[in-house]
Amino acid sequence: MSQQRPLRSPRFPGSASRCRDRLTMADYGHKQGKRRDESNLGSVVDFLLANARLVLGVSGAAVLAIATLAVKRLIDRATSPPDDEDDIKAKQKSLEDSWQELSLIKTVPKVRPEDLEEPLLSPVVGGTAQDPKSGVLPSEAPLVELRARLCLTLQEKFLSYYRDHVSVSEEEKALGKQLAGDICGELQKFLKNKYPELPFGHAFLSGYLCDDLISSDRLEVAFMLPLMLEPSLWLLIPGEQTVVNDPCFGMVRRTGLEYFPRGSSPWDRFVVGGYLSSNAINKTLHNMLVASINWPVIGSSLECVIRPVMDPKELKLEVQHPQIRLDINLCPMVEVGDKILLPPSFVIPVENLWQRSFYAAEVSALKDLDARDDGVRQGCLNILKVVFENHPFWSKLGSSHLTHAILHLSETETDWSEAALADRCQQVLEELVQYLEIGSLPCFFDSRINLLGHLASEEIEEIGYTLYEALAEPDLAAGLCL
Known part of the structure; x- marks a missing residue:
């Protein structure tokens, strides 16, 4: 399986301005945090909170914010010297409340490590990575097992979506x-x-x-x-x-x-x-x-x-x-x-x-390629076709656009087995984002033809930006198939 390149932010005119707005707010939050707390811990925490949405998405940022605030309150309450016995009792109750806040965080958003420029780092105390439940994790995170588990979950969701929303009985x-x-x-x-x-x-x-x-x-x-x-x-x-x-x-x-x-x-x-x-x-x-x-x-x-x-x-x-x-x-x-x-x-x-119509050639090429390696290109097209038809912006891209993106990807990607269905669907969408970024999807049978040529620049921006945001979610299936 070829290694997928990290999904990078597209350079759409409108989306770029939105990204700049986000970065500006992140910088502002970082500066405000430094003024509120000049300590190293405060600066790092505020910077993480300000940029969490860019890295983890909305749900990930919310979870990180809750966890970080709970930890800060825990540290503040533990390190502040009590004045009297009543303060000690209040401090102990406050510490218990802080641990209860941490216990409310039962799940961590799934973030694909390959989408980050720097690996995620776990909080370290005394040189040992900490786990919210057991307290200690091994020094080296099982990145391979984590990625396999995430792909398996996504694979199951794609197969379930195909069964419930795409497949049609032979009688029908x-x-x-x-x-x-x-x-x-x-x-x-x-x-x-x-x-x-x-x-x-x-x-x-x-x-x-x-x-x-x-x-x-x-x-x-x-x-x-x-x-x-x-x-x-x-x-x-x-x-x-x-x-x-x-x-x-x-x-x-x-x-x-x-x-x-x-x-x-x-x-x-x-x-x-x-x-x-x-x-x-x-x-x-x-x-x-x-x-x-x-x-x-x-x-x-x-x-x-x-x-x-x-x-x-x-x-x-x-x-x-x-x-x-x-x-x-x-x-x-x-x-x-x-x-x-x-x-x-x-x-x-x-x-x-x-x-000009390339439909017959498109279908023939897909079937020939699937017949050679027992691939799932047609299944991948079926899933993405239904997803796009039900979206207000993506529906402007037809099955032909998806087919040509799959055919282009087949020139470089050789693993189209059923086990790789989720990976290939995700990779096709990432390739589409790159085509939308440059405003050109070459026809597989005649590279002079731009299949995006009939779309206005505003439409390309809407499709590209919303598709990029969906791919940036921690769980791809939640953004597409659920």
Whole structure:
């Protein structure tokens, strides 16, 4: 297993200011502590308290603060000379109260030693490390056993989360595929009757349900609807040769107008400015889904409820079945050579653009790598996919971003066994923080493409900073899976 590098604070503009605020408050607390108590003990204690949240997180800082105050009161009461017998009795009761305060601290926050620039040091009295319960610890802390125990606990929590929130029974998968296939057949039949002049190819099922990349709250499937374009009339223009200058996109230009004038192709009705418009095709299909198809009748025959999503930016059907929930995305596609183009998945200023899709290559690469070493890359993706979908900021990163981060990590990390699941999930998130820090996640199949290019800098900052804070918590699983 390769050694993980310590997680360092990202250099996001906003997060940097927040970090500076924290450091400023820490320095202020340190200076105030020195003025209150000029002794060496007071300075060290105040400095630790001021910086505890940066090192241990909120819960760790709270525990350290309680323990430190109790120890300070214990020392003050023990070392102050009593004036009379009443003071002695009061001092003894106060000492007992101090020990009771210490006994309330039953757990110590779990801090990964590799995340600290300096190792944690235990309080030392008389050259011997002290333990809150037994009083003495061995001179050398069992760091290896501690790390193994923490990883095991995190591993158990990830496996439990996968079992409770990610895994889907084979019966539900089979039902979802059968239901999706029936609805796809009804849609294809309607297209042939409504638009017989448009040469759509045979629609087929794709997506996470078909590839076992699923979540328990809904099953996701895509209806891939090929557009059969005449090769002699249409030419793919790479994105780097267009106005957007981005290889993530492409444009399909109408050619041969001098020999085959406009109207010679049934797809000419969707041409805008000399290019096949993905936006125009989307609008036509959306109107068909919302207003033309009698979904209540189709749903009744299939014993489910089918509702089209009204948002014009989405070609989506939501299906409610007594046993499952199914989300269906209709994806018109253009295939030119080895490139697959889909309508853009986010808002762009140019309506004639088509976005390159790497989904088939992504899934194929993950499955091939897992087959070679019996790895858990797909399981890791499933867990992180569900976690991200349920977060207000992280949901802006899709499964594709996670997949490419896993594929990049697979080039340097060789241990993808089930026992290393928690380590790999954590490592993928740490790598994502580094990609967000520089604002670039290169496509695994074409390094010229930045998969974060569609996000605003403020969105990248929100995702990166909140993800970094979650990773900085003493217990990763508590911040992600609970």
